[in-house]
Amino acid sequence: MALDVIGAGLGRTGTMTLKLALEKLGFGPCHHMVEVLANPEQVPLWNLAAERQLSDWEDIYGNYRATVDWPGCHFYAELAERYPAAKVVLSQRDPERWYDSMSETILKSMEMMGLTTPGEIPADHPMRFGGIIIPQETFNYDFSKENVIAAFERHNAEVQRRIPAERLLVFEAKQGWEPLCAFLDVPVPDEPFPRTNSRDEFWEHAKKAQELSER
Secondary structure (H helix, E strand, O other): OOOOEEEOOOOOOOHHHHHHHHHHOOOOOEEOHHHHHHOHHHHHHHHHHHOOOOOOOHHHHOOOOEEOOOOHHHHHHHHHHHOOOOEEEEEOOOHHHHHHHHHHOHHHHHHHOOOOOOOOOOOOOOOHHHHHHHHHHHOOOOOOHHHHHHHHHHHHHHHHHHOOHHHEEEEOHHHOHHHHHHHHOOOOOOOOOOOOOOHHHHHHHHHHHHHHHOO
């Protein structure tokens, strides 16, 4: 099974909502960080990916039709090359609101797991890939508001520069079904667009990551 949709947007840009929407539209299963937490056997593969040693993306995505959120969004360019027929969706959010959400969820979770201090991440840390991808490579261990927002905007600009316009949808969840369905050439469902992954829901998922890191 080849990926049909590649989500290039960083976490906390409505990626869980997008996952549910894509699955409703027939592009499921859709990968998301929650898939890693629910399937710990994926962790060694993501560690290889983070170290640029994964031999084939099909080792991870063989059973998926779409991917959103970290860790996959970090590799959107490689995935777009590996799956040339896939369309790319860049989920976005107001930078200030995104930073507020990031600082109270993902960044705090990374700190709790000991992944925000510069230095070599232990090879046996179960969430090693997360530490490499997010604190190290995305934010360079600078979690100031100025740097985090700058990294966010830099990522979004890079996606729009690297992915041809006809292959890319820049999307916000508040836009609902219409632009997403038009881009993917599928009918608009007769039901409300999903809304999910509040901060409370995030911490329910984060408990699994914390438990994994403590093993």
